[in-house]
Amino acid sequence: MRSVWALAATAALSLLAISTMAFAGEPKQGGILRMYHRDSPGNASIHEGATYSLNVPFMPIFNNLVIYKQDEPQNSLKNIVPELAESWAWTNEGKTLTFKLRQGVKWHDGKPFTSADVKCTFDMLMGKSQQKFRQNPRKSWYNEVNDITTNGDFEASFNLKRPQPSLLALLASGYTPVYPCHVSPGDMRTHPIGTGPFKFVEFKANESIKLTRNTDYWRKGRPYLDGIEFTIIPNRSTAILAFVAGKFDMTFPTEVSIPLLKDVKSQDPSAICVVEPNNVSTNIIVNSTAAPFDNADIRKAMALALDRKAFVDILFEGQADIGGTMEPAPAGLWAMPKDMLETIPGYGPDVKANREEAKKLMQKAGYGPDKHLAVKVSTRNIPVYRDPAVILIDQLKSIYIDGELDVVETANWFPKVARKDYMLGLNLTGNAVDDPDQSFYENYSCGSERNYTNYCNKDIEKLFDVQSQETDIAKRKKLVWEIDKKLQEDVARPIIFHARTGTCWKPYVKGVTVMSNSSYNGYRYEDVWMDK
Amino acid sequence: MFAYLVRRLFLMLVTLFGISIVIFFLLRIVPGNIVDILFAAAGYVDPADKANLERELGIDQPLIMQYWHWISGFLRGDFGYSYVSEKPALQEILPRIPITARLAGLALLFSASIGIPLGVISAVKQGTRLDYVLRVVSLSGLSLPSFWLGLLILTAAVAMFGQIPIFNPNPATWLEAFATYAVPAAAVGFRSAALTMRITRSSMLEVLRQDYIRTARAKGASDAAVNYHHALKNAILPVITVIGIEAAFLIGGLIVTETVFNIPGVARFLVEAIRWRDYPIVQNLVMLIAVVVVSANFIVDMLYAVFDPRIRYTD
Numbered sequence: 001m002r003s004v005w006a007l008a009a010t011a012a013l014s015l016l017a018i019s020t021m022a023f024a025g026e027p028k029q030g031g032i033l034r035m036y037h038r039d040s041p042g043n044a045s046i047h048e049g050a051t052y053s054l055n056v057p058f059m060p061i062f063n064n065l066v067i068y069k070q071d072e073p074q075n076s077l078k079n080i081v082p083e084l085a086e087s088w089a090w091t092n093e094g095k096t097l098t099f100k101l102r103q104g105v106k107w108h109d110g111k112p113f114t115s116a117d118v119k120c121t122f123d124m125l126m127g128k129s130q131q132k133f134r135q136n137p138r139k140s141w142y143n144e145v146n147d148i149t150t151n152g153d154f155e156a157s158f159n160l161k162r163p164q165p166s167l168l169a170l171l172a173s174g175y176t177p178v179y180p181c182h183v184s185p186g187d188m189r190t191h192p193i194g195t196g197p198f199k200f201v202e203f204k205a206n207e208s209i210k211l212t213r214n215t216d217y218w219r220k221g222r223p224y225l226d227g228i229e230f231t232i233i234p235n236r237s238t239a240i241l242a243f244v245a246g247k248f249d250m251t252f253p254t255e256v257s258i259p260l261l262k263d264v265k266s267q268d269p270s271a272i273c274v275v276e277p278n279n280v281s282t283n284i285i286v287n288s289t290a291a292p293f294d295n296a297d298i299r300k301a302m303a304l305a306l307d308r309k310a311f312v313d314i315l316f317e318g319q320a321d322i323g324g325t326m327e328p329a330p331a332g333l334w335a336m337p338k339d340m341l342e343t344i345p346g347y348g349p350d351v352k353a354n355r356e357e358a359k360k361l362m363q364k365a366g367y368g369p370d371k372h373l374a375v376k377v378s379t380r381n382i383p384v385y386r387d388p389a390v391i392l393i394d395q396l397k398s399i400y401i402d403g404e405l406d407v408v409e410t411a412n413w414f415p416k417v418a419r420k421d422y423m424l425g426l427n428l429t430g431n432a433v434d435d436p437d438q439s440f441y442e443n444y445s446c447g448s449e450r451n452y453t454n455y456c457n458k459d460i461e462k463l464f465d466v467q468s469q470e471t472d473i474a475k476r477k478k479l480v481w482e483i484d485k486k487l488q489e490d491v492a493r494p495i496i497f498h499a500r501t502g503t504c505w506k507p508y509v510k511g512v513t514v515m516s517n518s519s520y521n522g523y524r525y526e527d528v529w530m531d532k
Numbered sequence: 533m534f535a536y537l538v539r540r541l542f543l544m545l546v547t548l549f550g551i552s553i554v555i556f557f558l559l560r561i562v563p564g565n566i567v568d569i570l571f572a573a574a575g576y577v578d579p580a581d582k583a584n585l586e587r588e589l590g591i592d593q594p595l596i597m598q599y600w601h602w603i604s605g606f607l608r609g610d611f612g613y614s615y616v617s618e619k620p621a622l623q624e625i626l627p628r629i630p631i632t633a634r635l636a637g638l639a640l641l642f643s644a645s646i647g648i649p650l651g652v653i654s655a656v657k658q659g660t661r662l663d664y665v666l667r668v669v670s671l672s673g674l675s676l677p678s679f680w681l682g683l684l685i686l687t688a689a690v691a692m693f694g695q696i697p698i699f700n701p702n703p704a705t706w707l708e709a710f711a712t713y714a715v716p717a718a719a720v721g722f723r724s725a726a727l728t729m730r731i732t733r734s735s736m737l738e739v740l741r742q743d744y745i746r747t748a749r750a751k752g753a754s755d756a757a758v759n760y761h762h763a764l765k766n767a768i769l770p771v772i773t774v775i776g777i778e779a780a781f782l783i784g785g786l787i788v789t790e791t792v793f794n795i796p797g798v799a800r801f802l803v804e805a806i807r808w809r810d811y812p813i814v815q816n817l818v819m820l821i822a823v824v825v826v827s828a829n830f831i832v833d834m835l836y837a838v839f840d841p842r843i844r845y846t847d
Contacts, residue, residue: 040804042573042616050575134585137574190618205617205624206804207796231698233794234804238698241686242794245696267690410572411564411809418577449576 027224027511031530035250036239037230040206043189046177047125050137052430052519055174056253057209057230059523060223061108062177062194065099065118065156066168070524073276073516075434076333077165077473080172084113084195094163094471101154105218107180108199115150120181122148122158133185138432140441140448141170144468163469166437173433174521197223197526206232217526224511224529236260244268249506249530254278254519256502258316264504273504277321277331278519279434282311282388284494285417285425285452292373293423297361299491302424303346304358305399311391311497321498322347324484325439328498331516333434336481344488358399367400378406379426380413388496389426417452427452427493434517436480440464444492455492508532540833544826551822552606555815556599565591566615566809589615591811602815612812616805621812625798625820631699632790632797636782638713639721644775647725648764651732651771656759658737666729673726678785682719682792689715699795716793720785724778731774735767742766769836776832780825 041054046062049055066088069079082088085099105113123129126142144167146159158167170176179185183193192200195218198211209230213223231248233239240260243251244267256264256273264271286293286302293299312320321328324344329335341347346354359368367373375396379389386407393403403424408416416422431439442448445464446456463483470476488494503514508531515522564572567585571577586592590601605612611621654666690696697716703709739745740763748762783799790800798817805813 042570042808043618049573051573132584134588135570135574135581136578137576186618203617204796205614206801231794233698235791235794237683238686238696238792238794241690242696242698245690245694247696247698409563411569414572414575414577415564415568449578 025510027527027529028531029224029529030226031532032227032229033225033250033509033525033528033530034229034231034248036242036248036252037209037232038236038239038252038255039234040232044192044200044203044209045133045185045189046175046192047121047138047179048133048135048185048189052174052253052523055520056523057203057211057228058192058200059174059177060196060198060211060228060525061192061200062179062196063105064171064173064176065101065178066172067174067524068172068515068518068521070522070527071511071513073513073522074331074333075169075172075515075518075521077169080168084118084178088168090165092159094165094469095160096157097160097167098155098157101156102218103154105195106216107182107195108193108214109180109183111180111182113178113180113195114153115156116153117178117181118156119148119150121177121179124179124185131185134189137450138175140445141438143441162465163471164437165471166435166468169433169435170438172521173518174523175432197524198225198228201227208232219526223526225525228525240264243271243504246506249509250512251502251504253503253514253523254501256504258319258500258502261502261504264502270507271504272507272509273502274514275319275500275502276514276516277327277498277500278430278515279327279332279498279517280428280430280519281323281325281327281498282384282496283427283429284392284496285422285427286491286493287420287422287424287453288491289420289454290423292365292375295365296491297365298373300345301358301361301365301399302396302401303488303491303494304354304361305395305401306346306392306494306496307351307395308347308497309351310395311388314391315387316497316500319500321500323498324488324495325443325493326436326480326484327431327434327517332498333517334436334477334480334484336484340481340485344485346494347488355398362400369400372400372402374402374404375423376406377403377424377426378408378416378422380410381407382410384499385426385428392424392426392496420454425452429493430519432518432520436464436476436483437468440467440483444487453493455487455490457486457490457492460486460490540830544830547826548819548822551826552603552819553599555818555822556602557595559809559811559814560595562806562809564809566811567591569807569809602812606816606819611816614805614810614813616808616810616813621816624813625801625817628796628798628801631795632786632799634713635717635720635790635795635797636779636786638717639724639782639785640775640779642717642721643724643728643778646721647728648732648768648771650725651729652736652759652764654729654733655736655740656755667733670726670729670733673722674730676722677788678720678723679788679792681722682716682789685715685719686792697793699793701796712795716789716795719793720782720789723785724775724782727774727778728771732767732771735770736763739763739767772835773832776828776835779828783821 037057039053044058046054046058063083065085066080067083068075069081072079084102086102087100089098101115107113120129124131124133127139144160144162144164146161149157149159179188180193197214197217199214201210201212203209212227242248261273264273286299288294308322312318323335326332326334348354377389377393379385389405393405396403417425429443442450444451444455445461460483467476467479505512510529510531511527513522567582614621614624617624650666654663657663686696697711700708700712703712745758745762748758786799787803790797802817
């Protein structure tokens, strides 16, 4: 009998404890989340942009077919959950991906969401419809899709040329919202209509972006916030001071640099700050179509001269990661193991020995202490580009290369690179999804618009396709490592480091998750609430 | 006077025509166009998409045609569409004008109301400790760049009050309204107050040495009457000229101040529009500024006659 009482008392206490815990952490409705925005996005249409200046404020307006779980920092195939789709199934030996769509969902203007919206969104992305996007930076994501077919109002199928398991990963990106058929691409640039948790209110260029709660949101009880307001403050000092002074509840995501983070913590110790990798690599683009970098020895010597740790120490006080094309582990899912990475020329820990080897290669190419090679290192006129370029120039000195900084205005950067009017370029590459298909096809496949170096290796290209079709993750990983290793050995686009950056918010802001292997996919904000 | 007025007005129009040509063609010489910038933001370049966009925005047409479309539209009050926001350019520009006008007006008021009296005091008390202090203040006003001063004010405000005077379009209290405009106006007006102070001082010193001042004193006029009635009235002309020129140059200071204090005025908008090569905004805005500057010079010239009866514009 005594044991029964004890059991009952324990159960009662446990229940009390659980209910108290639940009460303490119970999300509250209401409040406007105030954030600053780092600059004025060019427009409001996610499909026509390639910067998270666009995703952050406008992603809350939309839904995808599927999305990465918003409360898990690491995006992976395992944590993809349905949004506008209720479920999905692969059929036809992995060549058909069929989505059953959610019923009763309405666009913000009251019109019903149907499979026609899915078809027209992806037809536009593939360039197969009458209406065209003014810009379409991710067209190559759908290279393997033949067409989209619908079966009634609530079923849509992606018919592929060959199996591509990672299509689902691309569809889960913040870059892949479903657009309404009845709104023109032009209107979506200025007044976006979505099905998402927040409705668009206004976008005043250089001033502010305002969103309000979608009271008809299909996910009942969400969002918690009444709205989100972004104040555009391009001056970073002013923005941080305003956050410290309490004008904002949150900084712009991943926009607080490591040195600035110290300032924030010293001026506002209560601020919660996290530092995460963001899948943006700083790399060198090499113009191998012209002298001197058409010489493989010189390319290899340059790769050998890099002291990556020095970059990380100087620019990030040690808080950045070294890796290949794919984001380093543990945040990145496809990174080469450390011992494999260190076998790549220039990645070994003995920088001095690497540079001795580099000098020999330079001498073989006709350069030496008495005859230095003069090169121009071109980069954009932005500190995150310029600062590592200066360090690169300093490091190249050690192998008889005299670098000269060639600062290029942003407007000219991509046209200049596209013209191949450069020798060496210091570049940043943001990967929208931590998936080899996105990274390899976009940056290294022959003829891709974002393959700035025109690197083209048909053998590697075949391997891209092999890994892309592989459904066994362990097998695919090994293939990906081999490809990444080969890309570094070929000095296709030598990766210097992968950055880490900070995000801060006030302690009363709850439910924020900063993604660790993407800068583009975690801004739905429907789970964020304020304990005020 | 009438003939002079007509001639000045004609010259104004010729000047504005010249300015319009310079604005239009200089903007085209700047490396990169709107299409380049849009593709830079998208991180790729597709020649076919680029050509489509150029056609859509009309920048594939010959320059002379583009100029004609713009200037004829400007004269009709049709400013075209912003390439970035895709809204009518006038609709984008107009709401920002009162914000900058208020800021500039307050800065000029600050400049005149501080600069002139302190300049007079400095001249009247020449060689005293007060004079030296005021000269140091004016020198610092000329030396401190407004971006630095602005950030200093922001940092001090956060450190002392935990507040930051970021632009608030709907101020709830008088204090908020004051913080919205007065603090940035002081930051930008400090330089022109210092300049006004120095010009007033030197102009006053020159006048105070004149015979008619000595005569006034000999006749027993009070210090106040001599300094403010006789001396200041005669010393004010160069000060008005400087304030007029400062009004024109204020836009430079406002660009920085509006950026630092995040004020959505014309000046910051202009810089953003230049960054985006948003031609309809830049051309029309710079043209409007040119109209304001040329008109300000014209008004200053006319004011000469009002303040100094010796000046007669009879040709």
